[in-house]
């Protein structure tokens with residue numbers, strides 16, 4: 001495979017391991033285990049003296065193809081694919097800490113990531129501090145001599161705030177901590193955390209990588225050394241492995257990822273502009289717009305604003321609900337990155353477990369909705385938004 005291939009080419013061809021049949025499309029190896037030609041061959045494989053597969057909890061050819069295709073896209077040396085995005089986050093964080101260590105994370109995290117950092121880690125004797133991710137001084141102040149891991153996502157869910165990945169990566173390197181970035185919202189097409197200095201990048205492949213609402217998956221990417229030294233034993237003995245069937249679905253998803261994400265982003269730009277110019281909308285948060293509070297940082301670390309828009313309707317929860325209920329094409333769902341456009345009211349769904357103060361601190365108001373733009377014709381989406389705004393305005 002050529003190192004000079006552009007991302008779209010890599011996403012179609014990288015990682016292919018053809019069987020003796022020379023199939024065009026990647027084969028689905030639905031097998032738990034593997035057989036050996038002799039007892040000596042089994043011994044050599046277990047000793048690591050001979051390459052080859054042992055058991056699909058450790059590795060499987062279809063899963064390897066997905067991992068290698070993701071490495072080619074991300075510019076990573078190695079990866080381990082997991083059964084869900086949370087499997088990826090939990091493994092990436094838990095594999096590198098022990099009781100007595102300390103972790104610093106940005107406060108604006110996907111709900112389940114907050115559970116891992118705020119509840120699970122302290123239960124196991126790993127202290128954690130949550131900071132305002134946009135405030136570099138807060139990161140600095142929170143770091144202690146025993147801080148092992150820094151963790152963030154950018155843009156954040158659901159308010160689409162950005163964290164300066166290069167600046168936090170610098171802090172991590174200065175203090176010897178490992179920076180883990182959850183890159184779901186930006187997608188691997190528009191943001192490359194490893195290039196910005198992050199040590200580990202994680203994805204929920206459930207989102208744009210599948211992108212068609214079919215299966216769960218996740219992946220952790222890093223250097224060969226980190227994957228081997230820190231994660232591999234944890235991964236193979238605790239078992240968050242991806243099924244070969246789901247790996248195959250995700251592999252095929254990668255082939256169309258750049259086309260889908262580009263189309264969804266083109267539509268998102270138009271819809272964000274349209275919302276901002278209309279009535280009932282107090283503010284629109286979209287990293288691709290000039291009025292985003294961190295537009296300069298967005299230009300520096302993202303190639304485009306991506307596929308999600310957050311906006312706040314005047315009239316609080318009642319207006320937000322009326323708007324959602326009036327939509328005819330855009331469906332109410334907490335998923336994102338899908339070919340179907342989806343809307344969610346974070347305050348009562350994905351972020352309902354936060355206290356009122358925590359929600360306020362994150363800027364998740366009662367009138368805020370998060371819109372994930374799909375692959376429908378943008379004119380149909382705009383018409384749906386307009387008719388729903390009209391109905392919601394009669395409240």
Ligand SMILES: *Cc1c(COP(=O)(O)O)cnc(C)c1O
Nearest residue numbers: 084085086110182184204206217
């Ligand atoms: C969805 C999501 C996750 C969790 O992924 P699952 O595949 O649902 O387990 C983690 N982080 C972010 C930012 C997400 O959007």
